[in-house]
Amino acid sequence: MRLPDADPAQSPELAAAFDEFRRTRGIVSNVMKSFAHAPAGLRAIVELGGYCRYGTALTELQKEIVILLTGRGIDYAWRHHAPLGRKAGLSDAQLEAIQAGRTPSGLPAAETTLADYVLAYGALKGVPQGVFDHLLQHFTPRQVTDVNIIAGYYLMVAASMIGMEVQPDPTDTISDAVSFHGAARDQA
Numbered sequence: 699m700r701l702p703d704a705d706p707a708q709s710p711e712l713a714a715a716f717d718e719f720r721r722t723r724g725i726v727s728n729v730m731k732s733f734a735h736a737p738a739g740l741r742a743i744v745e746l747g748g749y750c751r752y753g754t755a756l757t758e759l760q761k762e763i764v765i766l767l768t769g770r771g772i773d774y775a776w777r778h779h780a781p782l783g784r785k786a787g788l789s790d791a792q793l794e795a796i797q798a799g800r801t802p803s804g805l806p807a808a809e810t811t812l813a814d815y816v817l818a819y820g821a822l823k824g825v826p827q828g829v830f831d832h833l834l835q836h837f838t839p840r841q842v843t844d845v846n847i848i849a850g851y852y853l854m855v856a857a858s859m860i861g862m863e864v865q866p867d868p869t870d871t872i873s874d875a876v877s878f879h880g881a882a883r884d885q886a
Contacts, residue, residue, distance in 0.1 A: 700863050704734035711737035715744060722748050725867075729774065729855060732862045743855075750851050754844035758786040763809055764845055766796045767816040768852040774859050774866050775852070808836035812845065819849050 706713040715737050716726050722744070733740040754761065762783040769775025780793055792802035801813040815833045818825040833842060858864070 715740045719744050728867050729859055729864050732864045746851055750848045755841045756844050762786045763813055764816050764848045765852050768820050768849045769856050770797050772856045772859055777866055811836050816849055
């Protein structure tokens with residue numbers, strides 16, 4: 699990481715932001731720690747991330763497809779979300795296709811269309827009208843908006859990880875996060 703760690707003991711605002719992240723995610727990941735020098739910004743990121751993970755009108759599989767396609771070139775993102783993608787129903791072959799930047803085969807029509815859209819969205823060169831029209835055949839305007847919010851959020855986080863050289867979390871931290879996410883989903 700390019701900046702020194704921020705000390706939550708020195709900032710009640712930062713301590714509160716870390717507490718909220720632990721409450722909603724079970725851990726404070728290295729990527730969230732990378733935003734700690736701006737506690738108000740971190741709180742906003744935590745809130746938006748919470749919406750992306752738990753407040754959208756998408757299924758777990760759909761959310762993970764968006765997240766994995768958006769963060770596929772970032773080892774950090776892949777280490778956190780490939781296990782969640784597997785839990786949501788993606789096969790190893792489908793995960794390999796996603797990591798290679800391809801729409802995986804064997805997905806239902808809606809999820810195939812979703813993958814096509816996210817690949818175009820993430821290329822930052824515009825989404826062809828046909829791809830967008832096809833998305834609207836499978837998703838409501840609310841769901842399309844949620845797809846854009848999730849993809850935009852994860853593009854921001856991925857770019858920040860690159861710029862700040864955020865180091866991957868230890869494997870046990872990732873396992874704790876995956877377990878926490880599964881328990882939180884089961885309680886919802």
